[in-house]
Amino acid sequence: MMDDNVxxxxxxxxxxxxxxxxxxxxxxxxxxxxxSVADIDLVYLGVKxxxxxxxxxxxxxxxxxxxxx
Amino acid sequence: MDILIFALVLGRENMGPLNARLEGLKGPAETGxxxxxxxxxxxxxxxxxxxxxxxxxxxxxxxxxxxxTLVQQFxxxxxxxxxxxxxxxxxxxxxxxxxxEILDNLKKVEDKFEFGLKVFCDSVKLRxxxxxxxxxxxxxxxxxxxxxxxxxxxxxVNKKLMEHRLxxxxxxxxxxxxxxxxxxxxxxxxxxxxxxxxxxxxxIDAVFLVQRQRKSELLDAIRLLQxxxxxxxxxxxxxxxxxxFVDVTIK
Numbered sequence: 001m002m003d004d005n006v007x008x009x010x011x012x013x014x015x016x017x018x019x020x021x022x023x024x025x026x027x028x029x030x031x032x033x034x035x036s037v038a039d040i041d042l043v044y045l046g047v048k049x050x051x052x053x054x055x056x057x058x059x060x061x062x063x064x065x066x067x068x069x
Numbered sequence: 070m071d072i073l074i075f076a077l078v079l080g081r082e083n084m085g086p087l088n089a090r091l092e093g094l095k096g097p098a099e100t101g102x103x104x105x106x107x108x109x110x111x112x113x114x115x116x117x118x119x120x121x122x123x124x125x126x127x128x129x130x131x132x133x134x135x136x137x138t139l140v141q142q143f144x145x146x147x148x149x150x151x152x153x154x155x156x157x158x159x160x161x162x163x164x165x166x167x168x169x170e171i172l173d174n175l176k177k178v179e180d181k182f183e184f185g186l187k188v189f190c191d192s193v194k195l196r197x198x199x200x201x202x203x204x205x206x207x208x209x210x211x212x213x214x215x216x217x218x219x220x221x222x223x224x225x226v227n228k229k230l231m232e233h234r235l236x237x238x239x240x241x242x243x244x245x246x247x248x249x250x251x252x253x254x255x256x257x258x259x260x261x262x263x264x265x266x267x268x269x270x271x272x273i274d275a276v277f278l279v280q281r282q283r284k285s286e287l288l289d290a291i292r293l294l295q296x297x298x299x300x301x302x303x304x305x306x307x308x309x310x311x312x313x314f315v316d317v318t319i320k
Contacts, residue, residue: 019129022136025147
């Protein structure tokens with residue numbers, strides 16, 4: 001039943017959502033204040049993250065992923 | 070060494086408990102953490118090599134873990150991964166220059182959580198159902214275009230018109246779901262952000278900022294929404310730190 005599964009705590013989803021937030025949101029330092037991380041690294045990691053989420057997204061789209069605590 | 074900033078924390082009175090909580094915690098560079106305080110705002114920082122921080126999954130998770138640990142006790146604004154400056158003095162100067170804006174944002178998110186809602190659907194199937202089920206049989210019937218001699222042209226125009234109308238129906242459908250969510254949340258004094266039609270699979274990507282004590286109300290509202298739209302798949306996640314509601318860019 002959906003009641004038990006509405007709150008998604010499955011580990012993969014949690015990590016994807018967490019990484020999406022950490023990498024793309026939050027307080028931003030502009031310009032040359034950010035000195036330690038190359039943009040290309042973040043883009044690469046973002047792409048990897050996106051690719052690994054495709055399968056999960058497909059399952060969710062088709063309603064096949066039943067989310068478990 | 071450079072200084073990696075994890076979060077900006079509210080409250081000078083929190084310094085003692087904050088420093089105690091940081092004991093033994095380490096960031097992605099495996100260095101210890103400490104605080105830099107400017108009036109009512111403290112930055113949680115750690116040293117990283119001048120060569121930079123590894124940008125990989127484990128490092129990002131380690132970074133997020135520090136924030137997740139602290140938010141159990143403190144109001145904070147999470148920094149985007151990789152936010153670093155060349156010295157502690159630079160960090161303090163940055164807080165000073167942006168003090169009012171940072172403080173306003175901290176007060177905005179005090180005692181609040183962020184939750185995420187993604188609405189998934191099989192949009193091909195949904196479009197087909199829309200075409201078949203609704204009275205839109207009439208709406209989608211090709212109009213009579215008089216005096217057009219070229220049947221190929223007429224067919225093309227009719228096809229485009231039908232596609233446009235179906236697209237319009239999809240947009241209206243998504244807007245109706247968003248309107249329903251907003252009505253539910255209006256009673257909870259929630260701040261909301263929506264992104265629509267991100268892909269064939271994701272109809273809506275929404276985030277909500279609500280008071281901690283209203284979490285169960287929000288959950289109930291989402292459950293009702295799922296019951297009302299059994300053909301959609303709702304993915305509700307949280308609580309998160311207020312990553313999506315940080316409206317400050319540091320200069």
